Amino acid sequence: MPIDILMPALSPTMEEGTLSKWLKKEGDKVTSGDVIAEIETDKATMEVEAVDEGVIGKLLVAAGTENVKVNTKIAVLLADGESADDMNSDQGAAEKPAAPKADADTPAATSNDAGGKARESSNEPTAQGDSKVPAQPKIETAADPDIPAGTEMVMTTVREALRDAMAEEMRRDENVFVMGEEVAEYQGAYKITQGLLQEFGARRVVDTPITEHGFAGVGVGAAMSGLKPIVEFMTFNFAMQAIDQIINSAAKTLYMSGGQMGAPIVFRGPNGAAARVGAQHSQDYAAWYSQIPGLKVVMPYTAADAKGLLKAAIRDPNPVVFLENEILYGQQFEVPKLDDFVLPIGKARIHRQGKDVTVVSFGIGMTYAVKAVAELEKEGIDVELIDLRTIRPMDLPTVIESVKKTGRLVTVEEGYPQNSVGTEIATRVMQQAFDYLDAPILTIAGKDVPMPYAANLEKLALPNVGEVVQAVKTVCYK
Amino acid sequence: MALPNTASVSGRKSAAKSANAIGSKFGPGDFTGKNSLEFGKDEDLHAYREMLMIRRFEEKAGQLYGMGFIGGFCHLYIGQEAVVVGMQMAQKEGDQVITAYRDHGHMLACGMSARGVMAELTGRRGGYSKGKGGSMHMFSKEKHFYGGHGIVGAQVSLGTGLAFANKYRGNDSVSVAYFGDGAANQGQVYESFNMAALWKLPIVYIVENNRYAMGTSTARATAQSNYSLRGSGFGIPGIQVDGMDVRAVKAAGDEALEHCRSGNGPIILEMLTYRYRGHSMSDPAKYRSKDEVQKMRSEHDPIEQVKVRLMEKGWASEDELKAIDKDIRDVVSDSADFAQADPEPDVSELYTDILL
Numbered sequence: 001m002p003i004d005i006l007m008p009a010l011s012p013t014m015e016e017g018t019l020s021k022w023l024k025k026e027g028d029k030v031t032s033g034d035v036i037a038e039i040e041t042d043k044a045t046m047e048v049e050a051v052d053e054g055v056i057g058k059l060l061v062a063a064g065t066e067n068v069k070v071n072t073k074i075a076v077l078l079a080d081g082e083s084a085d086d087m088n089s090d091q092g093a094a095e096k097p098a099a100p101k102a103d104a105d106t107p108a109a110t111s112n113d114a115g116g117k118a119r120e121s122s123n124e125p126t127a128q129g130d131s132k133v134p135a136q137p138k139i140e141t142a143a144d145p146d147i148p149a150g151t152e153m154v155m156t157t158v159r160e161a162l163r164d165a166m167a168e169e170m171r172r173d174e175n176v177f178v179m180g181e182e183v184a185e186y187q188g189a190y191k192i193t194q195g196l197l198q199e200f201g202a203r204r205v206v207d208t209p210i211t212e213h214g215f216a217g218v219g220v221g222a223a224m225s226g227l228k229p230i231v232e233f234m235t236f237n238f239a240m241q242a243i244d245q246i247i248n249s250a251a252k253t254l255y256m257s258g259g260q261m262g263a264p265i266v267f268r269g270p271n272g273a274a275a276r277v278g279a280q281h282s283q284d285y286a287a288w289y290s291q292i293p294g295l296k297v298v299m300p301y302t303a304a305d306a307k308g309l310l311k312a313a314i315r316d317p318n319p320v321v322f323l324e325n326e327i328l329y330g331q332q333f334e335v336p337k338l339d340d341f342v343l344p345i346g347k348a349r350i351h352r353q354g355k356d357v358t359v360v361s362f363g364i365g366m367t368y369a370v371k372a373v374a375e376l377e378k379e380g381i382d383v384e385l386i387d388l389r390t391i392r393p394m395d396l397p398t399v400i401e402s403v404k405k406t407g408r409l410v411t412v413e414e415g416y417p418q419n420s421v422g423t424e425i426a427t428r429v430m431q432q433a434f435d436y437l438d439a440p441i442l443t444i445a446g447k448d449v450p451m452p453y454a455a456n457l458e459k460l461a462l463p464n465v466g467e468v469v470q471a472v473k474t475v476c477y478k
Numbered sequence: 479m480a481l482p483n484t485a486s487v488s489g490r491k492s493a494a495k496s497a498n499a500i501g502s503k504f505g506p507g508d509f510t511g512k513n514s515l516e517f518g519k520d521e522d523l524h525a526y527r528e529m530l531m532i533r534r535f536e537e538k539a540g541q542l543y544g545m546g547f548i549g550g551f552c553h554l555y556i557g558q559e560a561v562v563v564g565m566q567m568a569q570k571e572g573d574q575v576i577t578a579y580r581d582h583g584h585m586l587a588c589g590m591s592a593r594g595v596m597a598e599l600t601g602r603r604g605g606y607s608k609g610k611g612g613s614m615h616m617f618s619k620e621k622h623f624y625g626g627h628g629i630v631g632a633q634v635s636l637g638t639g640l641a642f643a644n645k646y647r648g649n650d651s652v653s654v655a656y657f658g659d660g661a662a663n664q665g666q667v668y669e670s671f672n673m674a675a676l677w678k679l680p681i682v683y684i685v686e687n688n689r690y691a692m693g694t695s696t697a698r699a700t701a702q703s704n705y706s707l708r709g710s711g712f713g714i715p716g717i718q719v720d721g722m723d724v725r726a727v728k729a730a731g732d733e734a735l736e737h738c739r740s741g742n743g744p745i746i747l748e749m750l751t752y753r754y755r756g757h758s759m760s761d762p763a764k765y766r767s768k769d770e771v772q773k774m775r776s777e778h779d780p781i782e783q784v785k786v787r788l789m790e791k792g793w794a795s796e797d798e799l800k801a802i803d804k805d806i807r808d809v810v811s812d813s814a815d816f817a818q819a820d821p822e823p824d825v826s827e828l829y830t831d832i833l834l
Binding site: 177203208209211213214215216217218219220221222223224225226227244245248249253254255256257258259260261262293294296317318393 | 576624629637642643646831832
């Protein structure tokens with residue numbers, strides 16, 4: 001039987017990549033371990049090794065082909081005695097055997113069933129950057145009052161927007177530098193700092209050892225002396241090692257010094273679950289940091305917000321925790337083409353105006369909310385969707401204004417449900433706008449479990465669009 | 479002073495000996511501080527005045543604590559005065575100081591006012607942090623004092639960040655980061671050592687080895703109680719210093735600061751010292767004998783050593799020393815009066831200084 005060689009995945013979130021080069025040609029003999037091809041995404045280039053012995057029967061995908069889906073057949077390997085005639089003529093994507101589904105009689109599995117494929121992930125752009133996919137789906141969004149009418153918009157990934165924000169601020173202020181694991185030579189573990197080393201040099205783009213507690217402290221100390229560090233955590237899961245420096249040193253010094261000395265520093269990196277990375281790499285810290293006086297906590301969804309708010313965070317004289325999301329990095333949004341696009345921290349954005357019900361979300365939570373809004377629109381429910389953007393200080397007035405209009409509120413986030421950002425919003429809206437509520441506030445969050453690895457369980461642990469749709473209908477008594 | 483594992487130290491002959499010569503011009507016995515061991519009259523008088531100021535201030539703070547004017551935690555520096563005074567004499571304007579919670583002495587040595595420190599201890603608006611920091615949390619940008627930190631070991635990473643900033647700016651300043659023998663067992667200390675050595679940051683790490691981490695003696699808490707060796711895995715040279723002899727401290731400080739200013743990266747000074755009082759005001763120090771304390775006070779007191787020298791050399795008469803003592807008592811009394819009379823912070827201060 002000829003053996004199919006498939007397009008491999010380089011990372012848990014990769015769905016496609018570029019087959020950049022074949023190192024073997026048809027008719028070449030290979031043994032296991034021989035490098036037969038190179039594939040790349042914008043994050044990495046990897047060699048594909050043969051895992052069996054044989055002769056390359058056919059190359060099915062030409063070198064230089066972009067957007068090759070993971071698990072696509074890229075070549076056929078013939079064993080001893082086989083000839084090209086033995087090859088199956090089917091050149092399509094190999095069918096991934098679906099895992100048998102567990103009984104999905106769980107209440108969480110409403111519109112998105114819980115079997116099969118891992119959660120939707122970022123579409124890794126190639127180095128050429130032409131496989132970017134716009135964020136899904138299209139709903140009519142409200143104009144951002146911070147962007148002047150008529151401004152030219154450029155489709156940009158969140159990844160590029162973050163990099164552009166850092167580069168612009170580093171050009172503007174010599175005191176700004178970036179430090180963290182793999183930020184320089186490697187160009188960023190998630191390629192957010194791509195190109196910064198080349199432009200700004202090793203003095204200002206500093207690779208650190210794997211030493212979160214230590215380098216967070218070094219960053220805060222440098223900030224106390226007046227520099228403006230951007231500390232990248234490879235993920236915020238690792239920042240738990242450093243949380244003492246973030247809270248006890250960065251957040252509290254201004255108060256403890258009676259206003260004499262603060263820490264103008266940004267702690268940034270991907271936060272929350274990526275895909276299939278298990279319990280220790282999949283936690284959302286929005287609610288944790290949002291509890292701390294002395295911190296600002298920003299969690300953008302769109303590329304424009306990522307850019308405008310990161311620039312604001314870097315300029316802010318206070319410590320800012322800037323929570324990104326790996327799934328969003330590859331998503332593309334319109335970013336205004338302005339010389340200096342800075343957004344206000346602490347201000348929510350009305351993503352879509354509506355009159356029936358208010359949905360408040362932020363960060364990756366917006367992906368569920370946006371899809372739910374589109375579904376609900378079809379059913380005649382007109383949702384006002386608010387992207388909180390900043391978790392602390394929280395723009396409660398914008399939420400309350402909306403609730404006064406709609407009388408109904410649903411919150412959406414990926415974090416744990418107890419003491420979540422949603423429960424905080426619910427409490428405060430109940431206290432400050434009780435008379436305007438026509439229904440109990442519902443909070444959609446991740447489930448109260450460590451993140452499981454199995455694809456079906458992971459999907460169940462996260463919120464889903466069906467839950468949001470159902471919650472909105474419930475508060476509308478429909 | 480005879481401490482375990484410190485046989486090589488004799489402040490009166492050679493200020494200190496290098497414990498570790500890796501990557502350093504310092505080899506065993508090479509330490510050249512002995513040439514500067516002798517203090518002139520002005521230096522001895524200055525050291526005497528500075529150390530006595532700290533002692534009298536701390537005694538007064540202890541009194542005010544007993545009277546209920548100072549609340550919470552209060553960690554006194556009595557016995558360790560030579561460490562910070564000797565280092566300060568070696569430093570240049572612009573060098574930063576950072577320490578943990580036993581910080582009153584460091585602030586006074588940095589030139590911060592007795593009134594401002596004492597009023598912070600009593601939680602009054604004239605305190606360095608407007609009464610919002612307390613004993614453990616004071617700062618002065620003007621005097622290059624960066625706190626005042628309550629989490630054991632955190633100041634070591636922060637101090638390394640100050641050194642990072644010096645190198646980033648290309649200035650000539652050195653960060654001086656103090657921590658105790660207890661903090662020396664914290665993980666982030668070694669994370670910081672690694673980065674400081676890797677990037678050749680200008681920082682002097684000062685281990686104030688007062689032999690007790692709260693109530694636990696070094697012998698019970700550490701597998702390597704020669705703290706000057708703690709940087710050896712990173713190639714950081716370390717020196718043990720008689721921390722009860724201000725001249726030895728100054729000499730070691732001169733060498734260490736020169737080492738840093740010359741671009742050689744970090745260095746560790748282990749100051750062998752002793753705390754006379756308990757860990758904090760609530761600690762009766764039952765974990766050590768009265769004899770041990772008494773012996774240290776009578777044979778190694780840092781202030782007494784200078785006083786004897788001043789009188790033996792005829793640099794100050796008994797009357798002149800009494801006059802200095804009186805001046806200092808006046809300053810301390812004034813600070814105590816101020817700290818009791820000064821109003822508490824205005825209630826509006828509760829919500830200020832959280833964000834800029």
